[in-house]
Amino acid sequence: MLAVVFAGLAGAALLAVFAALAGPASTISDPADPAGAEHWLVAHAARFPSVRRLFGRVDRRVVGGVAVAVCLFAVFATAVFVGWIFSSIDSDRGFARWDQALADWGPNNADTATASVMRAVTQLGGTPVLLAVMVAIGAIDWLRRRDTTSVWFLVTVGVGVSLVNNGLKLLIMRDRPPVEHLVGAAGSAFPSGHSAAAAACWLAIALIAGRSLPRRIRPWLAVVAVGIACLVAASRTMLGVHWLTDVVAGLAVGWTWFFLVAVIFGGRLQRFGEPAERVAAAPVDSTDHMNGASHGV
Numbered sequence: 270m271l272a273v274v275f276a277g278l279a280g281a282a283l284l285a286v287f288a289a290l291a292g293p294a295s296t297i298s299d300p301a302d303p304a305g306a307e308h309w310l311v312a313h314a315a316r317f318p319s320v321r322r323l324f325g326r327v328d329r330r331v332v333g334g335v336a337v338a339v340c341l342f343a344v345f346a347t348a349v350f351v352g353w354i355f356s357s358i359d360s361d362r363g364f365a366r367w368d369q370a371l372a373d374w375g376p377n378n379a380d381t382a383t384a385s386v387m388r389a390v391t392q393l394g395g396t397p398v399l400l401a402v403m404v405a406i407g408a409i410d411w412l413r414r415r416d417t418t419s420v421w422f423l424v425t426v427g428v429g430v431s432l433v434n435n436g437l438k439l440l441i442m443r444d445r446p447p448v449e450h451l452v453g454a455a456g457s458a459f460p461s462g463h464s465a466a467a468a469a470c471w472l473a474i475a476l477i478a479g480r481s482l483p484r485r486i487r488p489w490l491a492v493v494a495v496g497i498a499c500l501v502a503a504s505r506t507m508l509g510v511h512w513l514t515d516v517v518a519g520l521a522v523g524w525t526w527f528f529l530v531a532v533i534f535g536g537r538l539q540r541f542g543e544p545a546e547r548v549a550a551a552p553v554d555s556t557d558h559m560n561g562a563s564h565g566v
Contacts, residue, residue, distance in 0.1 A: 350521055358443075372446035372511075376451060394463030396466070407420045418534070426469050430469040435462065443459035454511075460516075468524045472498075473531075474494065
């Protein structure tokens, strides 16, 4: 537990450094692109004076504080979950019950074709593939918007998840399964680096790529990103280089890191609470008071 919390604090420090290097935002352009959601909320709230007054009291500090609280809860929940996974290994409970069976199954049953497919899938969580895709997505977004925000976002997700996960590896130093490894592997096993990187980076890629696509398509990009991460995690187990508990912990670390970076970048650039300021500043006409009275507000 202490190891996970320590790694989380180290990652937060790294995130602060990247945010400082990025400097103040010159535009309101942001990875999460919340404009559509804000507009319908402002439009509906403006119809009711009492709701408008309530929104007027909610400033950035309040909403920003809630976001920070959510981030801290996410870190704590992940620390508890990963700590529970690691503690369950010695007692052979939880996910650890299937560790040995799954570690044996892949090397004992995979033929040449299956092993080749698994090797191809596992590369989706490797540094060369992720780096190439993230550089391409970041470059395209920069050319479209002339804003480096997305580039910094992708860099923070990619570099940060690697440092956090490798920090955990160095602290825990778990041996890899004592079975035939169908692909090369180095370092300790827990958590899985490929799984963590795939979980964080593919969601970041989906978030940035979805900015230029219709809103109805964006959830499907997230589904694809989650699916790729799960396939990478499964491939690491089937290739004999990770226990099941390694990849489950890796996914948890990767998704939590992505969430933290997305919230922090979003909070910095979405200007938390600004829709409330716009609602409070909007003029109230007589029809609004009539509508408010007719709705009992």
